[in-house]
Amino acid sequence: MSSRIHRVTMFKLPSPPDQQKLLEAYKVLEREHKKEDGKPYILSMKTGVTISDPRSRGWTVVNKAEFASLEDMQYYDKECKAHAALKEKVKTLGIQGGVLYGIMVVYFEADPFTL
Template sequence: MPKIVRLSLFKIPDPEMIKEAIQMYNTLAQDAKKDGKNYIQLAQANATYDDPRSEGYSMLARCIFESKEDMDYYDNQDEAHAKIKAHFKGRVGGPPLVIYSDMQ
């Protein structure tokens, strides 16, 4: 079964808030647990270049999961992810753009 690569794009208006979000995402692979074990293969975040083609998206987060089921757990049950979402709720411009696919 192929791994899942997921890209999430965020519209975060404040550069300091972008730095804070990057720090939280960059420790997510260690912070997130499923059945008491780490399950995210990779979690990274970076600021995007300021470019009109970015359409206001200012941060990109990339996560790699072993399976779609792990990604679904991340979305619906993971406490570390819920903490990030709660921390930034109402502070970002709209919902993130999320794209995922099998990793080749």
């Protein structure tokens, strides 16, 4: 039995107006994500602005998405039109360090014995 895939994406986006634009872009993604069969495939998605804290090290917006499988997450990365539109929107925002250094993506399968 495979575990769900949890994906965390963080952005260094210092401008509060740009942060709000990114939050709005994620709301569009949440409404419009679908596979070819018309069915949504993201199990859950939460996005927000970080709470000011030195440990944040400049990361200001965080998205956490949950997928039923690695294949669904790969579809999100490579084929989802709604995610492609979000990535284009991100390029227009003031990402500190550009997309190479101002965005971090990690994903993992949760240990089934954790809460």
